[in-house]
Amino acid sequence: xxMEDIQAYKRYASIAELVRMYGKRAIAALAGxxxxxxxxxxxLRNLYLSEEEFYKAIAEAERMYMKTRPxxx
Numbered sequence: 001x002x003m004e005d006i007q008a009y010k011r012y013a014s015i016a017e018l019v020r021m022y023g024k025r026a027i028a029a030l031a032g033x034x035x036x037x038x039x040x041x042x043x044l045r046n047l048y049l050s051e052e053e054f055y056k057a058i059a060e061a062e063r064m065y066m067k068t069r070p071x072x073x
Contacts (some may be wrong), residue, residue, distance in 0.1 A: 005051070011036075012039060014037040014038075014041075015030060015037050018030070018037060018040055018041060018044065021044075022044045025054065026040060026042060028043060028054075028055075028058065029043050029044055029058055031064070032058045032059075032061060032062050033062045033065060034061070034062055034065025034066065034069065035058065035061050035062065039061050039065075042061075043057050043058060043061060
């Protein structure tokens with residue numbers, strides 16, 4: 001139980017840090033299906049010339065999640 005609490009704390013702290021650093025963009029990235037803090041961080045650290053490019057990166061991460069999810073367990 002304690003290990004689960006520690007993992008949850010680390011996950012939420014990571015999410016809070018992303019929101020602190022990137023604001024609404026972090027929330028948009030994290031709202032993507034299958035996008036957790038690590039994937040959101042990879043998306044957010046890139047420079048996008050337009051909002052469209054940013055949202056395309058989120059969509060691509062969602063596609064990758066859908067494609068690979070059946071093999072995770």
